[in-house]
Amino acid sequence: MSSSLNFDSQCTSLEAIKKAAYVFSDRCALDISEDESSYICKIIPKKDSTIDNYEDFEIEFRNEVLDQELRIEIANKTDGVKNLILAFAFSKSGLSDND
Amino acid sequence: MLQLRGSTKDFHCDFIGHKMLIISDDSSLPFPLREKYAYILKENIDTNLPDGFGAYISQNASVFSTSKHKNWFHIPQYMDYMEAGDIINFKDDGSIWAIFRSNAKYNTFLLTERCNHYCLMCSQPPKSKEDSWLLERAMEAIELIPRDTVRMGFSGGEPTIYKEKLIDLVEKCRGYLPQTAIDILSNGRAFSDPEYARLLHKIDHPNCMICIPIYSDVPEIHNYVVQSEDAFDETIQGILNLKALNQKVEIRIVIHQQTIGRLVETCEYISRNLLFVDHVALMGLEITGFTRANLPDLWIDPYDYKDTLSQAVAVLNRSKINNSVYNHQLCTVNPDVEDNYVHSISDWKNEYLDECNKCSRKHECGGFFSSQILYKHSDHIKAFS
Amino acid sequence: MTKFQKQNFFQNTNESYELLPFRFARINGRVLLTNLVGEYFFTKDEVLKSLVDGTLPNDSDDYLNLRSLHFICDDQTQSAKQLLGIKTRTKLSNYSNLTSxxxxxxxxxxxxxxxxxxxxxxxxxxxxxxxxxxxxxxxxxxxxxxxxxxxxxxxxxxxxxxxxxxxxxxxxxxxxxxxxxxxxxxxxxxxxxxxxxxxxxxxxxxxxxxxxxxxxxxxxxxxxxxxxxxxxxxxxxxxxxxxxxxxxxxxxxxxxxxxxxxxxxxxxxxxxxxxxxxxxxxxxxxxxxxxxxxxxxxxxxxxxxxxxxxxxxxxxxxxxxxxxxxxxxxxxxxxxxxxxxxxxxxxxxxxxxxxxxxxxxxxxxxxxxxxxxxxxxxxxxxxxxxxxxxxxxxxxxxxxxxxxKLLDPLEQSMTTSAPRCSECAFEQYCGADPVFHYATTGDFLGKKAESDFCYRNYNTFSHLLDTYDSNLETRSIFESWIN
Missing domain, CATH: 3.20.20.70 (Aldolase class I)
Incomplete structure (x- = not known):
């Protein structure tokens, strides 16, 4: 048996869907296609794995997509400062900590 | 409590201004040295005063009445602690100031009363008037202080307002007293200028600790306690600049109602971010200066925060940060902080309550500041059996 | 005394703050946040959302704690970035001595x-x-x-x-x-x-x-x-x-x-x-x-x-x-x-x-x-x-x-850039095991969704943090173990 999940492409990023798919890659593969307004994700379960309940799986998957969206947002908002901090960490100036 | 400054009407001097001298009771001191010393006559006996000393002092005025000697001062009774080795500043108006006591474990030099903070619990309420003569006296005193002095301190006000002149003082200490560890109490903000930190570093004093308060990990609370906006970040920056140059830094936290709420978090902040500081001092409240005015906003019974204090000490110990608990009474702390418990910073402030006379551990206990006895102390002072 | 300003005078009036790099995971109904150097904070989902939206009230306990732990910084705490840099360097210095x-x-x-x-x-x-x-x-x-x-x-x-x-x-x-x-x-x-x-x-x-x-x-x-x-x-x-x-x-x-x-x-x-x-x-x-x-x-x-x-x-x-x-x-x-x-x-x-x-x-x-x-x-x-x-x-x-032969597996297995590892809340505590992943999957990196190494460590970290943070007695036992 297989099933499909649709995501509104206006409010969901493809990157988040792909990242979520990777999280569940032990249980299924995702065949992603796109029409005018949505991403259509066909779930292809792995042979030896069991997705007992598609409703539960859908909830789990959609929540994971939301979390991934949030992660992408955090990364976008903090990439600049992260580079700044790492540049400082690798620079010669400033504290030489315990020595 | 000892009074370090006094004055007498019964004196004679032929100098103008002031004269700083070391007390000596040695009547056979070699003549060339005597000029730098004030001869102390302790006994009430009518004896011939030795010649050539810079000044003569006694509690017994009558010895001077027939004397041919100049520069004598009748010492008021409240200054009877004076003894050989003490450094005394005499002024031509009869004022006498014990600037350094040879028998004290620790001497502190007040360098100024000016400050850019206005701490709620300041024991030395800041004044704005020019007082750089205090620094000048300290500079003079350094030449007279015994070379084997273990440790001494400089406080304020905010000593860094002197900028380069404070650095000169440190340099003079290194020159005259290379064996003596020095503490400088500062809010650390001046060192947020890396150039200023570098000036201090250049002196290369072998044992100079800058003692800097951080009252909370929450900037708004720290700034409120010190009554200055933007203080927190500048102080942190100052500490980082000093430690980047391997200068010794102590962090001081005075525990009161405004700081107790985040004391543990503050110690956690220190253990995560300032692991490299050399010492953390957790200090009880002295009921003097501004503290008395702000007492309702500051007072919390040490007995009521003893578990929090234990937690704070545990956090620091776990991170292997040296730390000490000052100005507390043994009966108001949990046994688990006793390894970090310190009698007191200075030896002559300790006083006790009647209850304490029954206590089997009085000799281990730091006791009280006289201000605490007078105005406010824990309701839970209880003798150990 | 009137000379003293009241506490609210020092309240931060600028409500904007800057997010610092962090990651999150969900553990037993709570949200775990970890920052660039592995400092952590447990909170609720709403707080996470409002934190990322920029709407966390700056007088809330969550705000004060998250700022103190270097998840955010504001006008009052620009030193946070430098401190994070120092902590990062301290952690990296653990690697400066090769092979003991x-x-x-x-x-x-x-x-x-x-x-x-x-x-x-x-x-x-x-x-x-x-x-x-x-x-x-x-x-x-x-x-x-x-x-x-x-x-x-x-x-x-x-x-x-x-x-x-x-x-x-x-x-x-x-x-x-x-x-x-x-x-x-x-x-x-x-x-x-x-x-x-x-x-x-x-x-x-x-x-x-x-x-x-x-x-x-x-x-x-x-x-x-x-x-x-x-x-x-x-x-x-x-x-x-x-x-x-x-x-x-x-x-x-x-x-x-x-x-x-x-x-x-x-x-x-x-x-x-x-x-x-x-x-x-x-x-x-x-x-x-x-x-x-x-x-x-x-x-x-x-x-x-x-x-x-x-x-x-x-x-x-x-x-x-x-x-x-x-x-x-x-x-x-x-x-x-x-x-x-x-x-x-x-x-x-x-x-x-x-x-x-x-x-x-x-x-x-x-x-x-x-x-x-x-x-x-x-x-x-x-x-x-x-x-x-x-x-x-x-x-x-x-x-x-x-x-x-040594540098390839080291480079290819670094967790900072590995898929899933790079966004994992536990990345700072975890490590790379190129030998394990090579032995079980044929490449140095492995597939994290199927990795037993990943399963074991993810669950161990979650369990330890959850246990440490939920029970004071356990907490002090754990603390006695790390000394």
């Missing part, structure tokens, strides 16, 4: 015939399976030529005591050569203690050599795991432990368990055995997928899910022991907690990124081959030389440490 652990496989021969062991030989042929003096001398030169100020030489086998002459040669050779170099040099023998003698112990005492032995549990379990003629491995091991303590000192011997499918039935009887033998803790070791285990597909049969249940039961039991007043540690948890709660690295080679292979520990095989890790050596015994990174006969320290 040097494992010398001085004999493959062993009188045990443990089924999970892939490397040992039942043989009397000393020439074929023992390390020669010549090879040993080269290994010592190699070990001492690295930059680490601390060098620990661990004698491995087979049973290293079956080649005691070479062991003695190495101790003397290393001490002599180190005189001019002045490194902090120490020795440990990994032995099953079956063939230990008074003569050997006297020698160990003279040279301050420590003993690391195996104890899998009570006699039934231990002897089942470790067959030998006479079926008395347990008796010899426990007598040996006693002897070592008498001769060398109580703390000069530690024991490691090998976890097998039979062990997983009940951790409590194993823990009881360690208590009984007077040990101050136990390492509830993950199961090794190498050697016999991977070959016979036994590994997948119980896998890490079963191990995790085993670990949880064991940890709970150990916490009960501590609550009764007996100080007893679980070393795997202690290692992880140290990584979570401090910036110090406990030096555990399996939880490092870059991985610990080669740069954390290195193996000199009896025949002069150099392996990046003990597991890499076992893989070679199974016919795969991927982690053979050099040969003492031809290569020096620099050749080996700059070789692609």
């Amino acid at each position: 652990l040097h494992m010398f496989v001085i004999s493959l021969r062993c009188e045990h015939s443990c089924p999970y062991c892939q490397v040992s030989r039942q043989s009397d042929d000393k020439l074929a399976f023992d390390m020669s003096y010549e090879t040993a001398s080269k290994a010592v030169d190699f070990a001492l030529s690295g930059p680490s100020p601390r060098i620990k030489i661990e004698f491995q086998g087979g049973e290293p005591l079956l080649n005691f002459d070479t062991l003695k040669f190495i101790v003397h050779d290393a001490k002599e050569k180190n005189e001019a170099i002045g490194k902090d040099l120490s020795f440990v023998i990994a032995t099953n203690l079956a063939v230990i003698t008074d003569e050997i112990l006297d020698y160990c005492k003279l040279h301050d050599i420590e003993i690391s032995t195996s104890l899998d549990g009570p006699a039934s379990l231990h002897n089942h795991n470790r067959p030998r003629p006479g079926n008395n491995s347990y008796e010899l091991a426990t007598e040996g432990i006693k002897k070592v303590r008498e001769k060398l000192g109580f703390d000069k011997v530690n024991a490691l368990m090998t976890t097998t499918d039979k062990s997983l039935d009940d951790p409590r009887i194993i823990i009881d055995e360690y208590l009984k033998q007077g040990f101050s803790g136990i390492f509830l070791r993950p199961l090794s997928p190498y050697g016999f285990a991977i070959k016979t597909k036994k590994y997948n049969a119980y896998g890490s899910k079963k191990w995790f249940e085993f670990y949880k039961t064991g940890l709970e039991y150990i916490l009960e022991i501590n609550k009764s007043g007996v100080h007893f540690r679980e070393f795997y948890s202690a290692t992880i907690l140290k990584k979570i709660l401090t910036l110090k690295d406990p030096g555990y080679v399996d939880l490092r990124s870059p991985a610990g292979i080669g740069i954390g520990g290195i193996v000199y095989n009896y025949d002069g081959k150099i392996f990046a890790s003990d597991e890499g050596r076992m893989l070679a015994e199974m016919g795969d030389n991927t982690f053979e990174i050099g040969n003492l006969a031809t290569d020096n320290f620099k050749d080996v440490f700059l070789s692609d």
Whole structure:
């Protein structure tokens, strides 16, 4: 048996869907296609794995997509400062900590 | 409590201004040295005063009445602690100031009363008037202080307002007293200028600790306690600049109602971010200066925060940060902080309550500041059996 | 006094704040946030959302705590970025000293015939399976030529005591050569203690050599795991432990368990055995997928899910022991907690990124081959030389440490850039295990969704953090473990 999940492409990023798919890659593969307004994700379960309940799986998957969206947002908002901090960490100036 | 400054009407001097001298009771001191010393006559006996000393002092005025000697001062009774080795500043108006006591474990030099903070619990309420003569006296005193002095301190006000002149003082200490560890109490903000930190570093004093308060990990609370906006970040920056140059830094936290709420978090902040500081001092409240005015906003019974204090000490110990608990009474702390418990910073402030006379551990206990006895102390002072 | 400003005067009026890099995970209905250097904060979903939206009220406790822990900074706390930089550097400095652990496989021969062991030989042929003096001398030169100020030489086998002459040669050779170099040099023998003698112990005492032995549990379990003629491995091991303590000192011997499918039935009887033998803790070791285990597909049969249940039961039991007043540690948890709660690295080679292979520990095989890790050596015994990174006969320290055979797996497995790892809330506590992932999936990185390494560590981190943060009593026990 297989099933499909649709995501509104206006409010969901493809990157988040792909990242979520990777999280569940032990249980299924995702065949992603796109029409005018949505991403259509066909779930292809792995042979030896069991997705007992598609409703539960859908909830789990959609929540994971939301979390991934949030992660992408955090990364976008903090990439600049992260580079700044790492540049400082690798620079010669400033504290030489315990020595 | 000892009074370090006094004055007498019964004196004679032929100098103008002031004269700083070391007390000596040695009547056979070699003549060339005597000029730098004030001869102390302790006994009430009518004896011939030795010649050539810079000044003569006694509690017994009558010895001077027939004397041919100049520069004598009748010492008021409240200054009877004076003894050989003490450094005394005499002024031509009869004022006498014990600037350094040879028998004290620790001497502190007040360098100024000016400050850019206005701490709620300041024991030395800041004044704005020019007082750089205090620094000048300290500079003079350094030449007279015994070379084997273990440790001494400089406080304020905010000593860094002197900028380069404070650095000169440190340099003079290194020159005259290379064996003596020095503490400088500062809010650390001046060192947020890396150039200023570098000036201090250049002196290369072998044992100079800058003692800097951080009252909370929450900037708004720290700034409120010190009554200055933007203080927190500048102080942190100052500490980082000093430690980047391997200068010794102590962090001081005075525990009161405004700081107790985040004391543990503050110690956690220190253990995560300032692991490299050399010492953390957790200090009880002295009921003097501004503290008395702000007492309702500051007072919390040490007995009521003893578990929090234990937690704070545990956090620091776990991170292997040296730390000490000052100005507390043994009966108001949990046994688990006793390894970090310190009698007191200075030896002559300790006083006790009647209850304490029954206590089997009085000799281990730091006791009280006289201000605490007078105005406010824990309701839970209880003798150990 | 009117001269003093009220508290609200100092309230931050600028409501905007800047997010600092952080990651999150969901644990038991709570949200765990971890920042760039692994400082953590538990909170609710709403707080996470409002934090990211920029709408967290700046007088809320969550705001104050998150700012203090360097998840956000504002006008008042610009120092946060510099402090994070310093902390990052402190963590990285843990890696500045290459390779302090040097494992010398001085004999493959062993009188045990443990089924999970892939490397040992039942043989009397000393020439074929023992390390020669010549090879040993080269290994010592190699070990001492690295930059680490601390060098620990661990004698491995087979049973290293079956080649005691070479062991003695190495101790003397290393001490002599180190005189001019002045490194902090120490020795440990990994032995099953079956063939230990008074003569050997006297020698160990003279040279301050420590003993690391195996104890899998009570006699039934231990002897089942470790067959030998006479079926008395347990008796010899426990007598040996006693002897070592008498001769060398109580703390000069530690024991490691090998976890097998039979062990997983009940951790409590194993823990009881360690208590009984007077040990101050136990390492509830993950199961090794190498050697016999991977070959016979036994590994997948119980896998890490079963191990995790085993670990949880064991940890709970150990916490009960501590609550009764007996100080007893679980070393795997202690290692992880140290990584979570401090910036110090406990030096555990399996939880490092870059991985610990080669740069954390290195193996000199009896025949002069150099392996990046003990597991890499076992893989070679199974016919795969991927982690053979050099040969003492031809290569020096620099050749080996700059070789692609070592650098490729290190680079390709870094967690900061690995899919899923790079966004994992536990990345700062975890590590890369290129040998494990290569052995199980064929590439150094592995697929994290299917990785047993990932499953085990993700769940262990979650469980430890959740337990640490929920219970004050447990918290203080955990804290006593990391000191």
